[in-house]
Amino acid sequence: MTELAAGTIARRRTGRGFIPSIHGWLLLLPAAVLLVSFTHWPTAATIIDSFFSTPKGARPAVFVGVENYEAMLDDPIFWRALWNNVVYCIGTIPASIALALLMAVFVNGRLAGRGFLRLAYFTPTVLPMIAVANIWLFFFSPSYGLVDQVTALFGAPARNWLGDPSTALWCIVVVTIWKEAGFFMIFYLAALQQISPRLAEAAALEGASRWYFFRRITFPLLMPTTLFVLVNAVINAFRLVDHIVVMTRGGPDNATALLLFYIYEIGFKFWDTSYAATLTVVLLAILAAVAIGQFLFLDRRVHYQ
Amino acid sequence: MNEGPYAATGAARALETVGAWLLGILWILPLAYAIWTAFHPSEYAVRFVPTAPLTLENFAHAWAAAPFARYFFNTIVLCAMILAAQLFLCTLAAYAFARFEFRGREIAFLLVLVQLMIMPDVLIVENYRTMHTLGILDTILAIGLPYMGSAFGIFLLRQTFKMVPKELDEAARVEGAGALEVLWKVYVPLAKPVYIAFGLVSVSYHWNNFLWPLIVTNSVETRPLTVGLQIFASVDQGIDWSIITAATLMTSAPLLVGFLLFQRQFVQSFMRAGIK
Structure with a gap:
């Protein structure tokens, strides 16, 4: 009898941790089901499928080992798309980060008309990429488009950009x-507004120049933001191909085929799902590398906070 | 207003202002040009004569040439459905992460964060297969489903809920409120600015999303605006640029007008979403 009572008490004790545990999981469950179904499971399935052949008609998928990967390494369009993506990253990321910083400095000061400036800089963000691509498609059209009209003023011949x-x-x-x-x-802009004005006052007392202050104080303080923006820019460079679909469809001659666009073509034009999965594994590996890189950098970031 | 010791003065300031304005004009130019083209007859598309007559005809042509009303409806349903599901699911999950002790919480949270890196946007092949298995290809539900469990939303709300003072929580419990009641009466009201921020980011993301809806839809009844616009702009070679531009502006107009009206909230929402 005492044993039974002791058992009940013990169960009650552990129960205090147990009941909230169930509650926690229950609250999490609906979101977790969706996350697992549409992120974790497809990630795992992608890797599995990359080792199988594409089922065709009555022929089911069979295990083919690394055959898909061998085919990929021999596929010049894959290398072209990967290289394009590298060029695209180098072309877009440093330039947009530098411009972003410049814009933020402009808008953070008290220049005349900074309300308009902030609006002008930010508006493209609100537009759908598909709309942006349609507008620019018009600009780039040969001889009729705005780009050619401007270059024609300088005597340049019409080009099919x-x-x-x-x-x-x-x-x-x-x-x-x-x-x-x-x-x-x-x-x-958000980060600049969080830098204490005291720092500038102190630096000015020490006689630091404006550029020196920016280079040695402001820029290092913005490092976490730069890292955050960098990671986002890299992810976007591999995630967003809407403008490719509208403007070039990967052409001419695969000159603008980015990795995800190539996956889209293989998966939904040629319906070669196994090969598309193989290509997706490369994309996932790149994103994982970015995540690990960010994680390693985050440790150092603590230094600044 | 104190500008601090490092505000530009004299010539430097003039130079900075000119630079900022040049960049600003360059940045707004494409949109200004699109607006010019859309509101003028097509013969003025590339001729900038101040006396060119204004017209709404391009918009009328575009509206008549494709079922844009239906596309608008689909996009609104899509955005509303995703946002409602996200708010509900992410609130519950964030509450669990912020205020409940349970076994495996840390690992579960890390697994949620995976989605910040590997978004559904890149898992198109497998997610298409899943939709096929579920038998819901070519439905609005299929467009939204992969995005409803949002790691971003869970993360954002968890941070917010964690900052709610425990005393408020306990006070409500002492008065006999259950866990869900406390969530609804204490946490949700305090997180209102974050909900608004998340809502704006979510709606603009899904209003603009294109590749996944393009893949998963196949009919007028399900296509969102972005896909409808693309089909309209690419299929018919005979449609002139003024009409395409008008259609383009029309599809972006709700977001653009919303942004102009609530500029400060928009900018602050994107800021808030970025600072973690």
């Missing part, structure tokens, strides 16, 4: 910078 493999990707780069710089500006 989007139809020429040597210029097409750079047109896409320009559109992306235009769309993203204002978005990143917001984060710099």
Whole structure:
């Protein structure tokens, strides 16, 4: 009898931790089901599918080992798309971050008309990428478009900007910078407003120049923001291909095929789902590398806070 | 107003102002140009004559040429459905992470954060297969489903809920409120600015989303505006630029007008969403 009573008490004790535990999981459950179904499971399934063949008609998928990966390494369009994505990153990320910082500094000061300026810088962010791409498509159209009209003033001949493999990707780069710089500006602006004005006063007393103050105080203090913006920019560079679909469809001659666009074509034009999964694994690996890189950097970031 | 010791003065300030304005004009130019084209007859599309007659005809043509009313309806349903589900699911999950002790909480939270890196946008092939299995291809539900459990929303709300003083929570419990009642009466009202911020970010994201809806929809009844616009702009070679531009502006107008009216809230929402 005493044993039974002791058991009940013990159960009650652990029960205090147990009941909230169930509550916690119950609250989490609905969101967790969706997250697992549409993020974790497809991630795992992508990796599994990359080792199988694409089922065709009555023929089911069979295990093919690393055959898909071998095919990928021999696929010049894959390498082209990967290289395009690298060029696209180098072309868009540093430029849009630098412009974002410049815009934030402009808007943070007390320049005449900064209300208008903030509006002008930020507006492209609100527009759908698809709308942006349609507007710019018009600009780049040969001889009729605005770009050619402007260059014609300087006597340059009409060009097919989007139809020429040597210029097409750079047109896409320009559109992306235009769309993203204002978005990143917001984060710099928020960070600039959190820097204590005391720092500037103290530095001025010490006789530091304006540029010196920016380089040695402001810029280091903005490092966490720069990291955050950088990570976002890299993810976007691999995640967003709406403008490719509208402006070039990856052409001419795959000059503007980015990795995700190529996955889209393989998966939904050629319905080669296993190969699309293999390509997706590469994309996931890149994103994972970004995540790990961010994690390692975050430790250092503590230094500044 | 104190500008601090490092505000530009004299020539430097003039230079800075000119630079800022040049950049500003360059940045607004594409949109200004689109507006010019859309509101003038097509023969003025690239001729900038101040006396060019204004017209709404391009908009009328665009509206008549494709079922934009239906597309608008679909997009509104889509955004509302996603936002409602996100608010509900993320609130519950964030509450669990912020205020409940349970086994595996840390690991579960890390698993949630995975979605910040690997968004549904890149898992198109497998998610399409899932929608096929569920038998809901070509429905608005299928467009929204992958985004309803939002790691971003959970993360944002968890941070907010964690800052709610425990005393408020306990006071409500002493008065006999259950866990869900406390959530509803204490936490949710205090997090209102965060809900607004998240709502604006979510709606503008899904209003603009394109690739996934393009893949998963196949009919007028389900297509959102972005996909409808693209089909309209690309299929018919005969449509002139003025009409396409008008359609483009029309589809972005609600967000654009909303942004102009509530500029400060928009900017602050995006700021808030970024500072974690």
